[in-house]
Amino acid sequence: MLEIKKNALSDLHHLRIVTQKELRQLVPYTPQHILRLEKAGKFPLRIRLGQNRVGWMLIEIEAWIASRRAASPPPSPADQPHA
Structure with missing residues (x-):
């Protein structure tokens, strides 16, 4: 049963929508810069x-x-950082 749930979640991954707040955590650009990149x-x-x-x-x-x-x-x- 757990395997079925894992498969269902992985199937939904491609449908996941991230919010602007979540996007900022993934891509540290300003909203204005994101918009410029989108337009380009x-x-x-x-x-x-x-x-x-x-x-x-x-x-x-x-x-x-x-x-x-x-x-x-x-x-x-x-x-490279020094050890």
Whole structure:
């Protein structure tokens, strides 16, 4: 039974919508910068949930973060913390 619930939750993951507050925890950009990126086609578009409420698809935000990470050069030895 627990396995069925886990599968159901993982199936719903692609449908999860994050709020603006949750987005700020994932992507530390200002709302204005997010809007500029959206308009430039460089960030997933928001979804209007109501008159004063928007959200973003979590799976799209995660894919955007992964693409940014893949495009980033590896850190140089000078950037590594000293032990």
